[in-house]
Amino acid sequence: MEKDIVKRVGGWIKGKVKYYICFCKVALFVTAAVYCHNVVNYNVVGVLVTFFTLNLKKDTIRRSALLVNVRAGLQIQVKACAYARRSNFRKIIIFSTAAYILGLVMFYLSASNRIPNTSFGLYMFLSVLIAVGKAGGVSFLKTYLLDEFIAGHENILDINYNRAQSRKNIWLLLAGLLLLFPTPLNFDEPWSRMFLNSIYMIGAASFLSLCGSCLSHQRHHPNTKTESTKKHRKYPDTSDEYHLKNDHETLPPDQPFNNDGNQLPESSPTAGAEAQQKSPSLCSVKQENVGKLLLRMIPMWSAFIVFGLVMSTADTFFSVQDDNMDAKIGTSYFLLAKDVLKEVVAYLFEFLVSRRISRSQQNLALKMIICLGMMFSVLCPSFAWQVEVQRLKIVHERGLHGVSEGTKVPMSDLWLASQFCLWGLAEGLAISGLDEFFSYHVSKSMEDYGSEVFNTIPIGIGSFLSVVCVSACKGWFGNTLNQSRLDNYYRMITIVAWINLCWFFFVSTFYSTKEEVADEGIQLQEIIAEVG
Structure with a gap:
């Protein structure tokens, strides 16, 4: 009896460990890069407003706030653009790192008094560089890590998104726990030295990210431009309905068309389907209907x-x-x-x-x-x-x-x-x-x-x-x-x-109860169509 209990408990623990923990070389590199970014975020970039209050000469508090707010707003927009184009991982990492390091170098020169009479305009330009640099930062790397855990499944029906999310969280938890220990470089120093240490850490993060990308699987992502802009069109919600193109012709919801919203002439649901799916400039009528859902x-x-x-x-x-x-x-x-x-x-x-x-x-x-x-x-x-x-x-x-x-x-x-x-x-x-x-x-x-x-x-x-x-x-x-x-x-x-x-x-x-029921019907039809 006791052996059975121990065996069951051991099996349960083994199953949980296998569910949550997955050793992955890419995850190891990305987690180390996330740690480097976190060190810079918490010790330098997150408190950059205090540097501005010490160095701006006039209208200090208001102009310091403007610098931080502009950087934060622009940073969010740039991160969104980077996410939508994350298939170009290496290009984003290289470009964002270049902007990040350039901004930190200029801040270092300013803090060490090698740039005389630093102006508000220069600080604004440097804040923009930092915002662009953050496009390849922690948020972007988190998404890339999640994609990596999903990318190993060739069959979409085998993908367990909750398991992939849990494994990603375990690795990110490791990166967070490392912050409790002393950092490799001392950040309890004057601003000039802190900026110099930040340059080293961001350079290391970029190197680790690129090393991880060399071991990564490839993954393609849907085209969001067409999905979110052609919202004025009326399209069917299910795979057994047809869209009336004109008085004499109907097209199924999977009929391909160009990104300008015009259906491709002389095509059918079967003719050239494989070539059409691989084309980055095409998407389906079903995808176009997403824009209407976004309006809600x-x-x-x-x-x-x-x-x-x-x-x-x-x-x-x-x-x-x-x-x-x-x-x-x-x-x-x-x-x-x-x-x-x-x-x-x-x-x-x-x-x-x-x-x-x-x-x-x-x-x-x-x-x-x-x-x-x-x-x-x-x-x-x-x-x-x-x-x-x-x-x-x-x-x-x-x-x-x-x-x-x-x-x-x-x-x-x-x-x-x-x-x-x-x-x-x-x-x-x-x-x-x-x-x-x-x-x-x-x-x-x-x-x-x-x-x-x-x-x-x-x-x-x-x-x-x-x-x-x-x-x-x-x-x-x-x-x-x-x-x-x-x-x-x-x-x-x-x-x-x-x-x-x-x-x-x-x-x-x-967002009423009636809309909930309608939404469930649409979602169920989408799942049935995908499985079919």
Whole structure:
């Protein structure tokens, strides 16, 4: 009896280990590259706003915020473009690394005073280079690693996406755990040395990524341009329906046509099908119908523009606050803790909602999860507002208004722990919920493009909206944080976030139960058509 129990437990453990862990040479190289990027992100790029506040001479806080917001918004858009073209992996890595290293070299020359009179325009150009360089960063490598675990399956019916996702997460967890140990290069040094160390780390990451690509499988990705732009056309939803081309001719949904939307003349479902499928300039009528499904997401995406504004505000000013307070933990560890909380919440969400709740109930559950994330996005700036009020009280009592930037306010940065935690919870719930919501409401062919392309665009717009808000409220920002009224700005963002929460309640009613049933029918027909 005991032997049977031990045998069953041993078999269960062996099965779980085999399910979650897969040794892969490509994964080893990509994980090492992710680690290098993470070191630079948490120690340099994530706190780059503090470098700007120390080196800009006039209107310091506002212009530092503009630099960070423009970089964040552009970075999201560039990452989306890189994802859509990720079949050109080596070209993207080489180009992004060149831009990244050029930007870091220029920052190094500026920090070491080898470039006299560094201007705001030059810093803006360097921020753009960093944004382009991040296109081949952690997010891009995560997607490439997931593709690698999927690419080994020649038959689409054999692919287990959950297993591939779990194996990817295990490798990324390893990259995250390595951050708890001392880095190979010391980043607790002056900015010039930190930029120089960052150049070494990004160069190493590029080398490791290219080595991994040499061992990789090939994988082709669908053409998104046509799928997302020909939304004005009426196409059938199932494989047994036909599209009326004119009064005398009908075409099946798999009829190939050019990317300009014109059907190919003198072709049939069988004639030249293999050659047509291999042509990158052709796609099917079934793919064209995806554009119509994307239109359903616009109301939901509109609620994430202000969400992006709130996240961009946190990304900009939380580091500045921490840099002006007594460091008990430090900004880098706060950012790491925020991202860990975000990933944990995202994993629990996937485990409890995506895998445990039936599809007929998922739509309501997803809206509730996104709503909870939106609520945290309201609490995040409101907590930051109250902390800043307390900080300014100490500044007023100690007479620190006229001190230079970099002088610490005698207030522990542990006060900031709550707003960093709320930031992570908001991102983990709202963004993960949006990704699953996207997968629920569009066709299966576009699921992969939700989290990395379409869902990131409204958040990127929110970063650019932050540029507008900071510029409009320039009277609240001085040359130092102590001379600024950041509490007023946080209060304004809190009010806007509350209004956005109400807007989310309104747009969520657009996705009704009747639409859920219709969506299930379309998804089921797509699966049957693919299997058939």
